[in-house]
Amino acid sequence: MLKIISWNVNGLNAAVNKGLLDFVESENADIYCFQEVKVFEKTISPEFMDSPILKPYHLYWNKAEKNGYSGTMTLTKQAPLAVMEDMNKKSELDREGRLITTEFPTFYLLNGYLPNAGEGLKRLDFKLEYNTVLWEYLDELKTDKPVILTGDLNVAHQEIDLANPSSNRKNAGFTQEERDSFSEFLSRGYIDTFRSFNSEGGYYTYWSYRSNARERNTGWRLDYFVCNSEFLPSV
Missing domain, CATH: 3.30.110 (Translation Initiation Factor IF3)
Structure with missing residues (x-):
């Protein structure tokens, strides 16, 4: 394996x-x-x-x-x-080194570092545009063979994906717009592989350096392995 x-x-x-x-x-x-x-x-x-x-x-x-x-x-x-490299859009979306796609005989692997919406959500529009183009790019690839998207996607999709959802609804990574974008992506036939095996909270991939967040497990799940649904039996 x-x-x-x-x-x-x-x-x-x-x-x-x-x-x-x-x-x-x-x-x-x-x-x-x-x-x-x-x-x-x-x-x-x-x-x-x-x-x-x-x-x-x-x-x-x-x-x-x-x-x-x-x-x-x-x-x-x-x-x-x-x-x-990137998504061949020859635009601002492809100037930050955020994506590498490697093609193997039976699948495509996308290593991504998706934009952070930023302090004051100043890059939220950029992030949503990036997401839209990336989702379309994945759809194109999966017509050829299965796809895996992994990396820091900079979104906590559900309330169980961060320790303090109620106080972060207007903060980067947990805005409704970002969560809706990821939901729309999954609705196209993609699977959050971790959640397919584990439906519990308390599992995080990012902790702030402040307030002993790691020791207290006050974290966010921002990193994912996502694949198209047909590929899930191979995970």
């Missing part, structure tokens, strides 16, 4: 300093999808790029135009049939 791991590393170089390479070696996954790598060629850690731990992997990297911001990276033991 194929083992795929997704992780918003919030800065690749910082993650390397905290033991990322040891994690890669110990987990020995077939594919790693990293988000928010925040590095360019001139700034990426030589310790990472030169590590023998990465020798079994093909590395694909989509960088934001702005240094130190966003960016996605996919490591895969099996060489993909094709690799596509």
Whole structure:
């Protein structure tokens, strides 16, 4: 069975300093999808790029135009049939390094770092536009073969996906608009794979650095593996 791991590393170089390479070696996954790598060629850690731990992997990297911001990276033991960056829209949507698509013989894998609606929801419209275009892109791909979307999607879909829903209804990641966008996506025939196996709350992927949120498990579930429904038996 194929083992795929997704992780918003919030800065690749910082993650390397905290033991990322040891994690890669110990987990020995077939594919790693990293988000928010925040590095360019001139700034990426030589310790990472030169590590023998990465020798079994093909590395694909989509960088934001702005240094130190966003960016996605996919490591895969099996060489993909094709690799596509972004969504070929030649627009503002494709300038932040938010998506890498790797094609394999039996599926497409999309490693995504979707936009955050931002403080004061100043990027909410941008995020909703990005979502709309991405959902359409996924629909196009799945006419050819099954698709998997993984990464930091920057939305807590349901109330059980964050610790304090009542106080966050107007905050980025839990606005009704963002949740409705994700619901509409799932209604097209896609499955939130974690929720297909677990219907309980208390499982989160992000915790604020403030107020000992991690220790108190005051978190958000912002990271997902989503596949089209026909592919679920293979999960």
